Amino acid sequence: MIIFNSGAQLKLYLKNLQNQQKSLGFVPTMGALHRGHISLIEAARAQCEPVVCSIFVNPTQFNDLSDLQNYPRTFEADCQMLESAGCDVVFAPAVSEMYSAKELELKRLAVEDKSWAEGRTVDFGVLAEVMEGAHRPGHFNGVAQVVSKLFRIIEADKAYFGQKDFQQLAIIRSMVKQLGMPVEIIACPIVREANGLAMSSRNERLTAEERNIASLISKTLFKVKELKTSQTIADLKAIAAEEIKTEPKIQLEYFEISDTETLQPIADYSQNKNAVACIAVKLGSVRLIDNVVF
Numbered sequence: 694m695i696i697f698n699s700g701a702q703l704k705l706y707l708k709n710l711q712n713q714q715k716s717l718g719f720v721p722t723m724g725a726l727h728r729g730h731i732s733l734i735e736a737a738r739a740q741c742e743p744v745v746c747s748i749f750v751n752p753t754q755f756n757d758l759s760d761l762q763n764y765p766r767t768f769e770a771d772c773q774m775l776e777s778a779g780c781d782v783v784f785a786p787a788v789s790e791m792y793s794a795k796e797l798e799l800k801r802l803a804v805e806d807k808s809w810a811e812g813r814t815v816d817f818g819v820l821a822e823v824m825e826g827a828h829r830p831g832h833f834n835g836v837a838q839v840v841s842k843l844f845r846i847i848e849a850d851k852a853y854f855g856q857k858d859f860q861q862l863a864i865i866r867s868m869v870k871q872l873g874m875p876v877e878i879i880a881c882p883i884v885r886e887a888n889g890l891a892m893s894s895r896n897e898r899l900t901a902e903e904r905n906i907a908s909l910i911s912k913t914l915f916k917v918k919e920l921k922t923s924q925t926i927a928d929l930k931a932i933a934a935e936e937i938k939t940e941p942k943i944q945l946e947y948f949e950i951s952d953t954e955t956l957q958p959i960a961d962y963s964q965n966k967n968a969v970a971c972i973a974v975k976l977g978s979v980r981l982i983d984n985v986v987f
């Protein structure tokens with residue numbers, strides 16, 4: 694496995710490989726890797742050669758400075774996991790490699806005066822107005838900004854994303870379509886802990902007790918899924934809110950039942966069976982998201 698910090702050098706290396714017969718697979722991550730990330734590497738490994746993984750904690754997608762500062766960074770362990778999983782190339786750029794000072798300044802100003810449209814090249818429309826888009830203003834602009842830069846450097850044939858970030862997947866697909874990028878987006882299923890908790894780098898910041906408590910998040914989603922045909926959407930939402938309330942340490946940020954394509958809330962499951970239940974909560978200072986497709 695070979696590690697690059699420079700985009701130009703990585704680009705040259707990949708160009709020189711000229712491995713025209715096989716697909717180049719790409720897995721973007723922010724590091725602090727777990728089995729969820731590794732499942733994406735394995736999916737890429739099964740279809741592609743070489744497999745490139747990026748590790749970059751992208752400052753422009755954070756709208757909460759303390760979340761950025763506390764984001765776990767475990768580069769050595771990440772590289773060991775990647776090598777064991779058969780990853781060929783790691784791209785681990787510094788912030789200054791990915792962004793000019795001007796871009797970072799624009800982001801800072803956007804955070805301060807909430808002018809999120811600044812520097813935006815893609816319009817996600819209503820896709821970015823709900824759920825994560827509504828609760829983390831500017832988040833998807835930052836995601837699209839970094840992923841488009843990574844796509845331009847790596848020029849992958851296939852890029853792998855987890856359904857854990859369901860809305861992010863829709864945003865990436867929309868971006869690729871709007872910018873006409875020649876990359877196939879592949880969705881991979883959510884990998885969970887034994888207690889059902891969706892794996893996340895942010896779980897690192899939970900105590901053992903909190904990890905136990907956090908299993909209520911997926912239990913709630915699965916319960917709602919089970920009841921999907923016997924209850925109205927309004928009742929399902931009320932049930933989810935009640936369930937979460939049983940654990941005082943968990944604060945519900947949102948619970949939505951949405952169309953899997955448009956991500957807009959659905960009114961009636963019998964009229965729209967392409968539904969996904971999405972949840973975001975705070976457990977202590979840690980923000981967690983999860984979802985289940987009906």
Ligand code: AMP
Nearest residue numbers: 722723729854855857858882883884892
């Ligand atoms: P992150 O490092 O959190 O930006 O995640 C990098 C990629 O890994 C994204 O495409 C995520 O959706 C995916 N991912 C994160 N957690 C999981 C999980 N538990 N199962 C499957 N994919 C995941």
